[in-house]
Amino acid sequence: MIKDTSSQDTVIAPKLGRKLRLPLMIGCGAILMSALVWASFSHDSSVRSIDGADLRLATLTRGTLVRDIATTGKIVAANAPILYSTEEGVVTLLSQPGDEVELGQVVAKVESPRLQSELQQQQSLLEGMQGNLERAKLDARREQLRVSQILDMAKVDLEAADRESRRGDQLIESSLISIIDYEKSKDDLHKAKLLHKHAQQEVELMRDTLSFEIKNRNLEVQRQALVVRELTRQANALSIIAPVSGIIGNWLVEQKARIAASQPILTVVDLSAFEAELAVPESYADELGLGMDVELSFGNLNVVGQLSSISPEVRNREVTARVRFADSNTLSLRQNQRLSARVLLENRPNVLIVKRGDFLNMGGEVAYQVNDAVAHKKVVKLGARSMSQVEVLEGGEAGDVWVISGTETFKNDPTIQIR
Structure with a gap:
């Protein structure tokens, strides 16, 4: 009788892999979960x-x-006219740059011999025409007297013929003269009347003719007087006067230089009013408008002004604009003083x-x-x-x-x- 199979069994030791399988599976799962968590965190932060x-x-x-434009600019005189020569000649500058001048003061003179000579010639011609006018008036009076004498003589002849005609009427009634003599007296009366009538017409015609001639001579004299007046004005304009009170800016020609007509001579700066000249980038040119407020800064001093003019042209990719501000004469400003500005476009x-x-x-x-x-x-x-x-x-x-x-x-x- 067999009790059991224990005598046939063989003891087999377990393999190492089987012992480690479960821990390895657990470890791999943990690593995979960590990787997934890390990947999720990385994805949430957009990788970077x-x-x-x-x-x-x-x-x-x-x-x-507040839409605005920040720019820079400088102080310029609101009125700084340039004085020009009126004629060709030699200029004499009477004031130095920086000298103070008053309104109407002569600051330069231009010597023009041609203009002076022409003025003298036209003045002489005017005097000759005035003399001719006076002579024409005398001749007119003489002609007026002559025709008046003719009229008076015609009047006397008319009265004499009328008297003879009346005498003939009385004599013909008494049959003391012939019919021929009577008719001759009537013819003489008719002739005297015609001569008197023609004399009157001639007097009137001569009066009109003389008036017309005198009027023409007067017009010629007046026309020549206008020529002399214009030349006198041009001669007076050779003395260049200051149009404003201020200071002389710069000489634009040399002393005693020969200049042409309409050539710049010098500048006069009016110190009673200043404006700001700004250089605005051309990209903002279309947004600028007259009357816009502008904040100006002169160091630690700030004032507010308004755009008064905008240049229609672009230079060096910039548009020039002028700003007028109040109380400029109470501020301590200088020509070409630098400043910063802010143009307020919109609120x-x-x-x-x-x-x-x-x-x-x-x-x-x-x-x-x-x-x-x-x-x-x-x-x-x-x-x-x-x-x-x-x-x-x-x-x-x-x-x-x-x-x-x-x-x-x-x-x-x-x-x-x-x-």
Whole structure:
């Protein structure tokens, strides 16, 4: 009888792999779970993170947006006329640069022998024409006297013929004269009447003729007087006078130089009123308008003025504008004194604004908003811009925090972890 099979069994020792299988499976599972967790954390931080010290943040707020232009300029005299020569000649400058002059003071003279000679000739011609006019008046009086004598003689002859005619009437009634003599007396009376009538007409015609001749001579004299008057004005204009009270600015020609007509001679600066001359970039030229307020800074002194003129041309990519400000004569100003200015283009009250930054370089259509140390890219719409602020039309609310500087390192990623 067989009790059991124990005598046939062989003891086999367990393999090492089977002992380690469960711990290995548990370890691999833990490693896999760690990798998944790490991958999830890495995915949430958009793979890349940026040091917050390299970024500049700004909070969106509501306020007044002031659009302005910052520029520089200089002080110029509001009235600084340039004096020109009126004729060709040799100039003599009577005042030095920096000398004070009064209104109407002679500051330079131009010697023009040609003009002086022409003036003397025309004056002599005027005197000759005036003499001819007086002679014509005497001749007219003489002719008037002659025709008056003819009229008087015709009147006497008419009276004599009329008397003879009446005598003939009496004699013919008494048959003391012949019919032929009677008719001759009537013919003489008729002839005397015609001569008297013609004499009257000749007197009237001579009076009109003499008046016409005298009038023509008068017109010639007046015309010549105008020529002399104009030449006299030109001769007087050879003395260059100061149009305003002020100081002599610069000589534009040398002393005793021979100059042409209409050539600049010197400048006179009126120190009673100053203006500011600004150089505005041409990109803002279309936004400028007359009457806009301008803040001017002369060191620690600030004044407010208004745009008074805008140049229609562009030079060196700049537009020149003039600013007129009050109480310029009470300020201690100098010609060509440098200044800084701020042109106020527009005020927009109660708008959503954010500080200006290099995030505008992305086209002004996207921005990064920060929430819980993570910057999320979002689409925005921006409006008016000033030198320091930008209006936000869409994509933001008051209290939002945006990255306004340092966004060039984001490389347009949708999400950035800020550490």
